Amino acid sequence: xxxxxxxxxxxxxxxxxxxxxxxxxxxxxxxxxxxxxxxxxxxxxxxxxxxxxxxxxxxxxxxxxxxxxxxxxxxxxxxxxxxxxxxxxxxxxxxxxxxxxxxxxxxxxxxxxxxxxxxxxxxxxxxxxxxxxxxxxxxxxxxxxxxxxxxxxxxxxxxxxxxxxxxxxxxxxxxxxxxxxxxxxxxxxxxxxxxxxxxxxxxxxxxxxxxxxxxxxxxxxxxxxxxxxxxxxxxxxxxxxxxxxxxxxxxxxxxxxxxxxxxxxxxxxxxxxxxxxxxxxxxxxxxxxxxxxxxxxxxxxxxxxxxxxxxxxxxxxxxxxxxxxxxxxxxxxxxxxxxxxxxxxx
Amino acid sequence: xxxxxxxxxxxxxxxxxxxxxxxxxxxxxxxxxxxxxxxxxxxxxxxxxxxxxxxxxxxxxxxxxxxxxxxxxxxxxxxxxxxxxxxxxxxxxxxxxxxxxxxxxxxxxxxxxxxxxxxxxxxxxxxxxxxxxxxxxxxxxxxxxxxxxxxxxxxxxxxxxxxxxxxxxxxxxxxxxxxxxxxxxxxxxxxxxxxxxxxxxxxxxxxxxxxxxxxxxxxxxxxxxxxxxxxxxxxxxxxxxxxxxxxxxxxxxxxxxxxxxxxxxxxxxxxxxxxxxxxxxxx
Numbered sequence: 001x002x003x004x005x006x007x008x009x010x011x012x013x014x015x016x017x018x019x020x021x022x023x024x025x026x027x028x029x030x031x032x033x034x035x036x037x038x039x040x041x042x043x044x045x046x047x048x049x050x051x052x053x054x055x056x057x058x059x060x061x062x063x064x065x066x067x068x069x070x071x072x073x074x075x076x077x078x079x080x081x082x083x084x085x086x087x088x089x090x091x092x093x094x095x096x097x098x099x100x101x102x103x104x105x106x107x108x109x110x111x112x113x114x115x116x117x118x119x120x121x122x123x124x125x126x127x128x129x130x131x132x133x134x135x136x137x138x139x140x141x142x143x144x145x146x147x148x149x150x151x152x153x154x155x156x157x158x159x160x161x162x163x164x165x166x167x168x169x170x171x172x173x174x175x176x177x178x179x180x181x182x183x184x185x186x187x188x189x190x191x192x193x194x195x196x197x198x199x200x201x202x203x204x205x206x207x208x209x210x211x212x213x214x215x216x217x218x219x220x221x222x223x224x225x226x227x228x229x230x231x232x233x234x235x236x237x238x239x240x241x242x243x244x245x246x247x248x249x250x251x252x253x254x255x256x257x258x259x260x261x262x263x264x265x266x267x268x269x270x271x272x273x274x275x276x277x278x279x280x281x282x283x284x285x286x287x288x289x290x291x292x293x294x295x296x297x298x299x300x301x302x303x304x305x306x307x308x309x310x311x312x313x314x315x316x317x318x319x320x321x322x323x324x325x326x327x328x329x330x331x332x333x334x335x336x337x338x339x340x341x342x343x344x345x346x
Numbered sequence: 347x348x349x350x351x352x353x354x355x356x357x358x359x360x361x362x363x364x365x366x367x368x369x370x371x372x373x374x375x376x377x378x379x380x381x382x383x384x385x386x387x388x389x390x391x392x393x394x395x396x397x398x399x400x401x402x403x404x405x406x407x408x409x410x411x412x413x414x415x416x417x418x419x420x421x422x423x424x425x426x427x428x429x430x431x432x433x434x435x436x437x438x439x440x441x442x443x444x445x446x447x448x449x450x451x452x453x454x455x456x457x458x459x460x461x462x463x464x465x466x467x468x469x470x471x472x473x474x475x476x477x478x479x480x481x482x483x484x485x486x487x488x489x490x491x492x493x494x495x496x497x498x499x500x501x502x503x504x505x506x507x508x509x510x511x512x513x514x515x516x517x518x519x520x521x522x523x524x525x526x527x528x529x530x531x532x533x534x535x536x537x538x539x540x541x542x543x544x545x546x547x548x549x550x551x552x553x554x555x556x557x558x559x560x561x562x563x564x565x566x567x568x569x570x571x572x573x574x575x576x577x578x579x580x581x582x583x584x585x586x587x588x589x590x591x592x593x594x595x596x597x598x599x600x601x602x603x604x605x606x607x608x609x610x611x612x613x614x615x616x617x618x619x620x621x622x623x624x625x626x627x628x629x
Contacts, residue, residue, distance in 0.1 A: 051526055071529045078530040084523035088545040098531035101541070146527075153531055 001061050001156040001189050002027045003048060008057035010043055017043045019213045020057070025157075025191065030183050032204035033193045036236070040213040041193045042161055048191065049159050050074045061156050077150030077188070081162040083142040085134040091145050092117045092130035098153035120148040123182065140171040147179075151186065160192035164199065176203055197237055201225065209233050231343045234274045241317040243290070243310065244345070245273045252342070255311045260288025260336055270345040275337035277305065278320040283334045291334040292317070294327050308333060386607065393604040396597045404601040409577055410586065414605065417583040420494055421562030424501030425509075428558045429551055431502075432509025439510070440517045454510045457503055462567030469500055470572045492574025497582065500568040505558030512557065516550035549624050556617040563610055 003025040010018040018040045025031050033041040046052045048059055050071040058067045066074055086094050093100075095117040099108055108116070121127055124144040134142055143163060150158060163179070164172040180203055183190055194200050200207045201221040209216045209224060209232075217224060217233045228234040235242065246253040247268045252261040261273075283289045292308030295316065299305075304321045319335055327333050393401060404410065439451055457465065473480045473490040480491060490496045520543065528538045544551075566584040573580040583606055590599035 049530060051530070071526075072532050072534065074530075075532070076530055078527065080523045080527060082521070082523065084521060084527040086524065086528075086542055086546075088548075097528070097533070097541075101528075101531065101533040101537045149527075149531065 003157055003189060003191075004060040005044070005048065006058050006060065008044075008047060008054045008059065010040075010047060010052060011055045017213055018047070021213075021215055023208060023215065023218065025189060027189055028187045030180070030190045030203065030205045031192070032200035032207045033191065033210060034195070034197060034200040034207050035210035035216075036195060038212070039210040041195075041208075041210045043213075044210070045159050045161055045191060045193050048157065049076050049078050051078070075153060075156050077147075077153060077155030077158045079143070079146045079150050079158070079160040079163050081165045083134070083139075083146045083166075085142055085146060085149070087134055089133075090130065091121065091126070091132050091134070091137070094134070094145055095120055095149045095152050097149065116152060117148075120152055121145075123151075123186075124148045125178075139167050140175060143167065143175065147182075151188070155188065158188040158190040160190070162193050162195070164196075165194075172199070179203065201237075209236065211236070226339075228274075228341070231272060231274060234341065234343075239277050239318070240274055241277055241319065242275075243273045243315055243317055245271050245342070247271055247342070254290060255313075258288055259290050261340065263342055266342050267344075271342045272345055273337070273340055273342055275340040277318045278303070279338045279340075280319050280335045281338055282321070282325070283336060286334040289334045289336045290317075291332055294329055294331055294333060297327070297329070299323070306333065389600055389603055389607065392596070393600040396601060400597065401601050401604075404598050405605055407598075409581075410583075410598075410602055410605075412578045413581050413583040413586040413602075414609070416494060416497065416581065417563055417606070418609065420497040420582070421501055421559050421565075424498045424505055424562050425555050425559035427498070427502050428505045428509045429555050432506055432554060432558075433513050433547070433551060435506070436510045436513040436517055440514060454507050456507075457505075458507050462504065462565065463571065465503055466500055466568030466571030469496070469503065469568065473499065473572065491572050492576070492580065494573075494580050496572040496574070497569050497580060500572050501558075501562040501565055504565055504568055505562055508557035508561060509551070509554035512554035513547060513550045516547055520546065549621055552617060552621055552624075556614055560610060560614060563606065 003023075005021060005023040005025075008018060008021050009016065021040070021044060023044075033044060035041045043052065047054055050066070050069065054067060058065055060066060061074070086097065089097065092114065096113040099113045099116065102108075118127070118130060121130055124147060126141060126144055126148075129137065129141070134145065137145065143166075147160075147163070164175050167175065176199060192204075201224070204221070206218060206220055207224050208218050211232050217229050219227075224233065224237055228237060231242070234240050243254065245259075247263055247266045247270075249268075250262060250264040250266070251258045252263050252266075252271075252273060253259065290308075290310060292310040294306050295309045296307040297304060300320075302323065304323050304325065305318055306321055306327060307316050307318055309316055319333075321327055321333070396404070435454065439447065439454075470491055471477050473483070473496060475481070475484055475489070475491070477491070480489075483490060488495075490499055524542060524546075525538055528542045533541065564584065566582075566588075569582055570585055573582060573585075575581050575585055583602055587599045587602050590596075590602065
């Protein structure tokens, strides 16, 4: 089911949590809402579910205006960070709950509900645990049950609020791969919230980066990583370094020296240069480069990260060096970013 | 979870490394023996001195049986009433914010603090055929004071805080997300209450019930004023014990007390077992 969020605004007691947000989600897509806490990502998810009502704007499921419908009528599957399982019910009863509470002809027979529950339990790879209670399951298992419970009602959209947030790293990675598999097999339109960029970039078809109640950028992992469209996205996704620079005559200057980067279209004046620490060329001599003194150095997996102090104002930037590079404390290193982007000074 | 193997049966679970197990267990046992066990075994001792046939005759005396029936019956009904309305009161206090909530919250505890005789006299004045409420109920054919109904009214008053105060904290801990989950799955408000909320409150409600019930069985002060104390009609077992004492009929008094003790203990034990069982399941 296609989901369209149209000019939605949400205020909590006059405090705006979302400003005029619009988003189109294609049918069958796996979308991640990514942002720091307080960015409004969970609010957006809860609005789609109907757990909150928008102050302004509308949410469409297909052609239907879902914002006029109650939570019960919306038919969404929602998975909570802390599972929210029914403690007093067995795993099978938890999964069958959504079918059991239906009325009249819509309610399948008890046998059918049980069959569905076992089938879903099989899908989430927990066969044989149907008689257990939630208290007898591990965190990862509970979250699988929660997902099976949400899928039992054949939801139009599957919404997951930081589904792996409460689990340890190992289980997270496992469940991440597994969720992707389930999505590919069942094809539910799925939206999940996360603050873990690795999770978002790895798992989602498209990532929605949010900050302070606004959508900053929507795109595939490649779009977001390679062509960030704002300083926020640049610094939030992946590693990044930034330096205040000046634009003159279509060239980028630091203090009184051009650094060999051409910016013919940038307006002259102050700007901020962003680049990735690993995306730099090391230079020997320095005519047109950024040069700095090594202030700190640490080993990160297969590379070495060094912090450089640049110029008289001692701006610090990070770059990556090969492990065997001879740079030591206080030695000078010259480099030029291979890929970079300028943003106007905020 | 326990680490002891399943076949361990009756064995001490390995206490934690923090010292004090021996001391605290020893103290608890000594304290319970001194405060509860010795007085109660004195009771058993005295009634055992009666001999089986005498005991049986006293126990099956029609007046005794009737008094026990009234005591346990009214306490049961009152506890049941309290379960319904106490849970409702707890719900209102937990879920809604309204002016005066703190005052209402404090009012719930009043039956704890008030001397029970005062409560009994106040209720009698209200419900007597000439009292404010009694006057209004009389034309409807409802006689409250000096009937078993009056006993129930007094016991409801006495037992209310037990239910409210046991259910309230558990209700406060109910996870809002569980309700939201049920709603997204299509459950109506009514279904959420009956299928999700009440079952998770059940252990607390059972505890509240058993406390209110136990209190009701033993209640004396408030009941004797409103009950009218007619033998075979509105005479409670604790009163009968006092009557026997005043007649210097100690064996009869201890016999009734011993029966009450056995009945109460059996019922509380059953309730406790139900709770252990449910706690094991729901964790």
